Amino acid sequence: MTSMPTPSTTRLNAVVPEGRPPRAQRLSGRFSWRFIRTQLIGTAASLVFLLVVNFFLFRVINPHPERTLGRGKAKTLEQLEAIRHRLGLDEPLPVQFLTYLKQVFTGDLGTSFQYSKPVTELILERLGPTLLLVGTATILAVVIGLWLGARQAWRHGGQFDRSTSILTTIVYSMPEWWLGLLLFMVFAAGIGPITGIFPIGGLTSQGVNPWSLDGVADTIWHLVLPVTTLTLAYIAEYSIIMRSSMLDVMGQDYLLTARAKGLTDEQVRRRHARPNAMLPVTTLIALDLAFAVGGAITVETVFSIPGLGLLTTEALRIPDLPLLQGTFLVFSTAVVLANLVANFLHALQDPRVKS
């Protein structure tokens, strides 16, 4: 948008002298030190809070995880005592907390009860499928949802708006896993005369090398239904947010100004309405992305995608407390970091925020 000013805009610039400075200058002056400092301190405080919650939640509400672990096997007091000692539960609480902090910062999240493997290792193994699933769905949903919301708002009250708004509201009221179950039943399991066309779960077929060309196609084939489910759910959400943000913007005076300048409908929408409507939407999407990592829990369970969500529901059944504690820490840290990114993105888009 750094086009040379035409004669007509030069006159306008005389009235409205705020032309856009060159890009390099815009970026360098964007974040003040104060803004960065406040953001970083806030994030650090949130992370400390999360660590405290994560520790005490698991210690205070359930002070005897050794009983969960020893259920059915270790019966005698000595055995329980031995497990307590192994888990470090016989130390005083403050010492336990410090040990916990030290372990977290060295990347040690304990050992899973059910897999007898380090939790960190399990989480890293399962991170990939979740990111693939949630990432693909989010990208698709952002593109489609924002387009849909903007279009609904631009002709709000029209036929397109009314019919699609009802649809998005209905999908928004749906538990995403139920939508997933419906798709699963129709397209994977098959009902009545219809036979399923998609695989019934998992991420890869057996005996296929996931890194070969066939393997990639196979993975995509497995991801079609879960990605569709999440995408539909996110589209509903994003389009609702975008629509209401766009409607907000459309009431503003600067759109009237833009029209008065003689810009076409398309130009007003693309250059003036949409960028401003995107402001609150970007923040929400960045935040949502982190929540989505948690939201994929149910969809991964339905389609048996071996990601973090399925790992969590597997941990729930035992219950595998160290594993649960680890995934919870990952999910909540993701939100805090996304929050930080969202704030910076917001400041980047909206110069008013940086101070």
Next chain:
Amino acid sequence: MTSAHRTSPPLAEAAEVSPRALRRRLRRQAAARTWAQLRRNRLGMTGLIVLVLFAAVAVFAPWLADANELRASQATGPLLAPPSADYPLGTDDNGRSVLALLIFGSRVPLIVGLTATVISMVIGTIVGIASGILDGFAGAALFRVTEWFLVIPFLPLALVLATLLGGSLGSVILVIGITGWPSTALLIRAQTLSVRERPFIERAQILGAGRWHLMSRHIFPNVLPLVFANTTLTVAGSVLAETTLAFLGFGDPTAVSWGTMLNAAFANGAVSLGAWWFLIPPGICVVLVVLAFTLAGQALEDIVNPRLKESR
């Protein structure tokens, strides 16, 4: 806003009635106005009617279906049979009538949804008003804490709490209630801050009103309408949360709910066998209830907060 302070009755009349009676009358008028506005809102009314229907089904469930049909050990029907004359919605994997399950299953989501919402509303309103009205450290600290709770992702937290507390009805209510308050608190805080700046608060302060009087007599009544509208929207979220937790296996295993039905449909293979009559009806009920609460809530919000109306 109730805008109770705007419609002042003629002075002569005001002298006759006691302040209490006057207040009551003004409130009645405000309620009547809200109702009149709500009746004009087509979507909101649709939502309300659907809610009344579901509430009726939940209350009169024992008359609509035979409770004995719910016992898996005494079920007489064929297993996972499609809809027939005897079983209009087919049977589940235990041979129970899906229709009977559906009728009795409406109780848990509605009870949990409403009670959990009351818990989050009470916590959210108290924290919101307090953080809005308290100056200095206490208010700032409350606001920070609210923000912190807001960033903990809901489902993982709810699952962790449910695991640690066990899966009884009470603990599910508690879990949903204590995970749902932060957004309400932020909303109420914003409203409190805006009410605080209005001239009638200053007037009350000059007349010697203490902090408690301000809070209970001036701030609270003015925040209340927003609380009501938000409550209706929060119930929708709570019902979804209950269904999701039940689907993942948390919930009283002896009580039938739509969520436990869907859990059974998934876990026991009904979905894989294409038994759509066991999967679709409970889901549609959930969607209808959530949609109805959302529509009614949005209608109330439009009335209470007219600035929002344009953005819908």
